[in-house]
Amino acid sequence: MTQDYNANLPQTASREELRHLVQMQLQALLEQQNFQGAKALLVPVQPVDIAEAIEGLPEAMQAIAFRLLSKDEAIEVYEYLDPVVQQKLIEEFKHQDVLDIVDKMSPDDRARLFDELPAKIVRRLLTQLSPEERQATSLLLGYKPNTAGRIMTPEYISLKEGMTVAQALERIRSVANVTETIYYLYVTDAARRLVGILSLRDLVTAQPDQTIGEVMTRDVVYVYTETDQEEVARIIKDYDFLAVPVVDAERRLVGIVTVDDVIDILEQETTEDIYTLGGVQSGGGNYFQTNLFTVARKRVVWLFVLLITNTATAVVIQNQEEVLEQVVALAAFIPLLIDTGGNVGAQSSTVVIRGLSTNEVQANKFLGVISRETLAGVILGVMLAIVVTVWAYFLQGNLSVAIAVGVSLFAIAILASFAGSALPFLFRSLKLDPALMSAPFITTAVDVLGVLIYLWTARLILGL
Template sequence: MSENLNATHNNSRHELRDLVRSQLQLLLEQNNLEGAKALLIPVQPVDIAEAIEGLPESIQAIAFRLLNKTEAIDVYEHLDYSVQQALIEEFKRQEVLDIVDKMSPDDRARLFDELPASVVSRIIAQLSPEERQSTNLLLGYEEDTAGRIMTPEYISLKETLTVAQTIEKIRSQAKASELIYYLYVTDASRHLTGIVSLRDLVLQSPDTTLAEFMTRDVIYVKTDMDQEEVARLIQRYDFLAVPVVDRELRLVGIVTVDDVIDIIEREATEDIYALGAVSSDGDNYFQTNLFTVARRRVTWLLILLITNSVTGSIIGNQGDLLARFTVLAAFIPLLTGTGGNIGTQSSTVVIRGLNTDEISDLGPGKVVLREGFAGLLLGIILGCLAMVWAYFLPQTEKNIVVVTSVGVSLIAISVLASVSGSALPFFFRSLGLDPALMSAPFISTAVDVIGVLIYFNIARAMITAGI
């Protein structure tokens, strides 16, 4: 029931976005700027951003300029990076500064990652001193780390403050903080000593000091922690935010859940692309230049082309066997295709397990062994079915050599595919390589080349044995 409601809600949202986009485009093409401006008034910033992204590039800047300054900042933070960059190139210098200076520091840092260095340097030089300092702080950390995605906009308190004093301080700093549901307690050296939730705060009497009820056992991350680890930590504990400390355990920022959602989506997208041997580099695939797309995809396709050439050479060297049993060639696609599918299944579950830490307790040995037995079981089932099917095919004429070769080879190839599909992600991860990107081509290579060798060797052995 809830899934149906969610689907209905999502469909309604997409319909609203498409309706706003189409009407907005029509009004802009008619040069009805007042009508377009009135259309956008009741629409949420994220929906406006999606509507602008769907407009032709020639009128995106016009649509964006219809927004007031406050709304423009919110909408700009939701736009795709390619659209953000295109708008910056269209804007005058003061328009750029008005938007970028008011963005949250973490969103600004992510935008700067996508812009040319010369543009970033020019913009940073013209930011206000406070914003320039906070931006340079984030840009000083390595990409894809907690330090790079955190925001320095948080509320820091001393444990001697009373509840009444704390509430007054929240009122004065709320607009400058990205999150007020968690309040962080620090000592004179800015070391993180505790945390107070807004819920706990309002339940206490006004004269109670923070030291009396704050949580001292604080879960935090360090600035050099990988952003995926940060995302998993927030997901595990259901946090709205997690504090970030430097090497001396001084509080320097927080990572909020909205940033984590973006990270999870981006990393999942990269993994899905990688499983298809497509490198996305974090870009929107369908907005990337076709020549760039072809360049990224051609490398692995060339590797697979060479693999297929090797497979063809192996088949070509089996001329004497194929001359005697021509029908053996008919089962090669079945064997390699099934093996490839089994290998892909194994690599997919292992890569997903690595990303979610679901298999951290098992270890590589147990995972590979488990997948090997799964491959054996699958091979026996599929092998028996393939033997029955091959036995009654008119082309085989109930030839026991062909039928047995197909069944036994399918079992062996299934085990090979399961073992290679589960072992290769661990191997590439130990080398510091991306398991999702590297595994698929090598699994195809193992299944195609070794699988064909297994098939013909089994067939030749059975003929030699006089079966």
């Protein structure tokens, strides 16, 4: 950053350490009510780092720190803030302060903010935006959430085939300050249909009197407004694009999705998948900035589901209690078996769900994937069964019980691998989120069937 706060850290300090120092110094200055010192501290700091520092402050100080910024800097910093903090600041600001910031935001960032705000506030803000910004924002909000249309920006540079390179460069100079990026230039016809693309490199290396039609590429990779945002992110990643054009049903160019938005999407989707794998409902904002009651509500749903479904395990144990009464040592290994089975199932489901998310695994090739994971379960089962049989015999000194435990774990590992790999495909075919649905069903299947397998195996081996 700058030596104003760099000087207090070793030369090898990481960016995270620098951010933390800024946040600590800012908080200390605000506690001392040294607002001029706090303002001077933030002058040389990058907007993204200021946003990080403000998010780390106590809630009561966040609005104070934000008000220290100049108007232009406040607009840029605001776009980097977490949606939860953005909403809290909106509630703190005077109406005109809010309007000035929101009106100057880029349309895609503004649309993302409006998605997080209550509908009443969105309607009020929309009516008071400038006509151009209101039209741009309403256009984006008119598309379905999580689609290319919703996340694109209409701020791009379009050229015509008949333009010369010199004319095109002149146009870029005149509009560069109000566009999202100038590195990709899009060529449209009279009806605004996308007909070609060229990079800024192509343009500046061409002869001034050449036409755009002579230097552009006609084979354009594009997405439609209804394309899912994950597919957009995948295209940008696969082709190493900085941006991808978005067209409507008539192939008219309506916007672009840039790589910085894609990074946000990938982080958002990954976070959502991780939360859902853990049985937590994702709310879209920063989990650790969310109210505790909201956190509890998000987490309790699947806990109730698991609580109810796992009563089936108790029913199985109750129906087989005469086996446990005769050989009490069997009860000691029930947690070991179902926990190990749950872990094996979680491993299989994790790799399959991740494969489905990244398109490494094709849904129409489910049989091969399930067979592979089941075979892995066989191999794992053999290795685990050998170890647990020896361990059970060492603990109990009863060979029959040890064999029952080992054989059961072998069968449970196969069952868990099969369930963990098959259920994500099943839920995907039913148009349900595999990440959200698989975990509780795998847990229930392994718990109930695992206990049943164990107790029936013990019956056969022990002759009960």
